Amino acid sequence: MNLDKTLIFIVITALLGMCIVMVYSTSALTAEKQWNDEYYYLKKQAVWIIVSVFVFLAMSMVNYNFWRKISLFLFLGTITLLSLVLIPGVGKVAGGARQWLSFGPVNIQPSELAKLTVLIFVADMLDKQQGTIKEFRKGFVPSFSVLLLVCGLVGGPDLGTALLIAVVIFSMLVVSGISFKYLLLSLIFSFPLIVALIRMKMYRFKRILIFLDPWSDSRGSGWQLIQSFIALGSGGLAGQGLGKSIQKMGFLPEAHTDFIFSIIGEEMGFLGGALVIICFIAFILSGLRIACRCRNFFGHILAMGIVFTVGYQSIINIGVATGCMPVTGLPLPMISYGGSNLVVCMAFAGILFNISTEQEKDIRSKLKNRRIVKFGRHK
DSSP states (O other): OOHHHHHHHHHHHHHHHHHHHHHHHHHHHHHHHHHSOTTHHHHHHHHHHHHHHHHHHHHHHSOTHHHHHTHHHHHHHHHHHHHHHTSBTTBEEETTEEEEEEETTEEEOHHHHHHHHHHHHHHHHHHHTTTTTTSIIIIIHHHHHHHHHHHHHHHTTOHHHHHHHHHHHHHHHHHHTOOHHHHHHHHHHHHHHHHHHHHHSHHHHHHHHHHHOGGGGTTTTTHHHHHHHHHHHHHTTTOSOTTOOSTTTTTSTTTTTTTHHHHHHHHHHHHHHHHHHHHHHHHHHHHHHHHHHOOSHHHHHHHHHHHHHHHHHHHHHHHHHTTSSOOOOOOOTTTSSOSHHHHHHHHHHHHHHHHHHHHHHHHHHHHHHHHHHHHHHHO
């Protein structure tokens, strides 16, 4: 196993270990009150961790080029699921937004699945457009149309995820070499659309105002952010100790999901928060090395998209917890409670593993061929 794969393996192991510890620590009291079982959320998360590990192993063994063959079917399937979510009576409402589909005891969030399938589809599309990527009609229009379609479907119930997908696709377009003037045009065109989506729901507009001044409504909309500040501030350098958080005892809503980083800061202090950030930095750097070394354009763009997704989402979540960004509802990758996001993130890690593995095979094959040619000439 090379250095990049070793680092990724160490990072995901560390993050999953922290997930188990922190999900129990942040949810035990809530689970006891709601379900009379302090291990309720921990047991559900443990199941998802087992599933995600199998997904990681499967994705690491499947040649990443396989996904380009079925990218269109994956994309159309995701669009169908995203459309079903919007239908009243079909899409399940949770947290005030309709963003879930129920299949018996299993609930899935199609917007999380879109992070993976849309990324694969866009990477395949950009690979096929290498010769025309700088053209407006053949290069920019198809890519921007996909961005608008997906973000339009996702943005209604889940604006945070829609903006994440938009930024990831935009970053992939930059890496692919699309003309800067078209990117600038897309930004100008997208701005009023983003404003319209924010104004569509009053709570979204309130999040912007509260981000600017949470103390203007300290007992209402600003409560969550202020409690996050208190949690991070009270942690100090080394924290209060595992399980000793005060803010998780009913003061900080969503402590085991969106604001789990705040409790990490309270219980494990600055050192614990820094460890989490270092893990994500290691994942991002390893992913970038794998992407830069991949000679296959599809693999290169796909790996870059994975790095962008995990990197941006971790930055946004930590930025929200520390008051650097408005509340978006995006979980902390591989640590926050939840199954859909965890499985998708582990699928990302598995694909990166496979890209690195196939890259090693290509290098070994080329070296072997060179030796054969050299031996033949010598003979």
